[in-house]
Amino acid sequence: MIPIYKPYLKNREKEYVNRCLDSTWISSKGEFIDKFEKQFGLFIGSPHVTTVCNGTVAIHLALTALGIGPGDEVIVPTLTYVASVNTIVQTGATPVFVDSVESTLQMDADDVLRKITSRTKAVMAVHLYGLPCDMGRLVNICKDHQLYLIEDCAEAFGSFYRQQHVGTLGDIATFSFFGNKTITTGEGGMVVAKTKNLIDKVFHLKTQGVSKTREYWHDIVAYNYRMTNICAAIGLAQIEKADEILAKKRQIAQWYKQNLKDFPLTFHDELPDTQHSFWMCTMLLDSSEHRDALREYLQQNGIETRPLFPPCHTFPHLFIDRSYPVAESLSQRGINFPSYPDLEFEEISMICETIKKYFNGSR
Numbered sequence: 001m002i003p004i005y006k007p008y009l010k011n012r013e014k015e016y017v018n019r020c021l022d023s024t025w026i027s028s029k030g031e032f033i034d035k036f037e038k039q040f041g042l043f044i045g046s047p048h049v050t051t052v053c054n055g056t057v058a059i060h061l062a063l064t065a066l067g068i069g070p071g072d073e074v075i076v077p078t079l080t081y082v083a084s085v086n087t088i089v090q091t092g093a094t095p096v097f098v099d100s101v102e103s104t105l106q107m108d109a110d111d112v113l114r115k116i117t118s119r120t121k122a123v124m125a126v127h128l129y130g131l132p133c134d135m136g137r138l139v140n141i142c143k144d145h146q147l148y149l150i151e152d153c154a155e156a157f158g159s160f161y162r163q164q165h166v167g168t169l170g171d172i173a174t175f176s177f178f179g180n181k182t183i184t185t186g187e188g189g190m191v192v193a194k195t196k197n198l199i200d201k202v203f204h205l206k207t208q209g210v211s212k213t214r215e216y217w218h219d220i221v222a223y224n225y226r227m228t229n230i231c232a233a234i235g236l237a238q239i240e241k242a243d244e245i246l247a248k249k250r251q252i253a254q255w256y257k258q259n260l261k262d263f264p265l266t267f268h269d270e271l272p273d274t275q276h277s278f279w280m281c282t283m284l285l286d287s288s289e290h291r292d293a294l295r296e297y298l299q300q301n302g303i304e305t306r307p308l309f310p311p312c313h314t315f316p317h318l319f320i321d322r323s324y325p326v327a328e329s330l331s332q333r334g335i336n337f338p339s340y341p342d343l344e345f346e347e348i349s350m351i352c353e354t355i356k357k358y359f360n361g362s363r
């Protein structure tokens with residue numbers, strides 16, 4: 001079976017984790033937390049970063065640090081992973097869904113404009129499947145309407161908009177380092193803020209609101225959302241070879257694109273202003289029937305794929321009885337192919353030959 005993803009742990013992960021074990025620094029203090037944060041900050045171009053224990057709590061902290069809560073509305077794409085939306089609900093605020101753009105899969109800036117009300121406090125841009133959102137427009141919309149801009153970069157490590165790494169364009173941003181992400185810590189996440197003041201708030205919230213000067217003194221309702229030194233050790237080894245991982249994933253995407261160019265699949269392409277990180281190699285078919293049949297055929301031939309996420313407004317706890325036609329259609333027609341850095345040309349060729357066989361047989 002060719003899995004949809006597996007982490008690429010070929011650098012110094014084991015050596016660094018063993019250093020944690022040998023030194024007994026296995027909890028959330030230790031040398032690797034600072035080192036990972038420093039290298040991550042250098043990579044994305046921000047000094048205001050802090051590690052957390054996953055990408056979901058990273059979003060919860062970002063929203064909480066901005067003071068978002070009951071009575072507020074946060075505009076978010078319905079086509080996203082559920083964590084973007086659940087965390088808004090967890091703060092007591094209301095998610096307000098927007099539709100997507102067919103050609104990019106990203107949130108529709110025109111729909112964002114239509115959804116702004118007097119209660120809107122923030123827009124959450126989710127850079128889905130490794131392609132940046134239309135940040136030029138979203139930054140201007142947020143500026144014009146005095147809204148916070150949050151970036152959910154869980155799927156977009158290594159993605160750039162006009163040469164700037166995503167996560168450095170809005171007020172606050174979050175990353176995930178789950179095992180299927182471009183760089184991983186097993187479970188883990190990062191919050192990135194525009195200002196020192198904001199990242200200090202995030203740090204205070206993630207560490208039980210403990211005072212920096214008075215022992216065991218807590219002054220707010222807060223959380224333990226810290227990352228462990230062991231996770232940070234893996235993260236440091238990962239970020240040391242981030243360029244290699246990203247280059248390999250770009251190569252894999254190109255192999256798919258070249259191999260399948262004569263077949264009825266629409267590739268999730270890079271745009272002129274962007275650098276795509278090709279987190280998952282994503283393509284669209286013309287109908288949900290063809291998408292499901294192709295997935296089934298590949299499964300029978302030992303190739304794992306993923307469908308695009310169901311739109312969040314269709315989940316029972318987030319249900320809204322209205323249509324987001326583009327997001328719904330994309331969700332039904334989209335497919336993710338294996339894209340882990342270990343994949344070799346021969347394996348991609350084999351996957352593509354199987355895809356071609358499906359199309360040739362079904363025509």
Ligand SMILES: Cc1ncc(COP(=O)(O)O)c(C=O)c1O
Binds near residue numbers: 057083152154177188
């Ligand atoms: C868009 C998006 N946001 C948030 C998350 C949550 O990250 P985590 O799984 O690390 O909690 C994910 C993770 O898969 C994601 O894809």
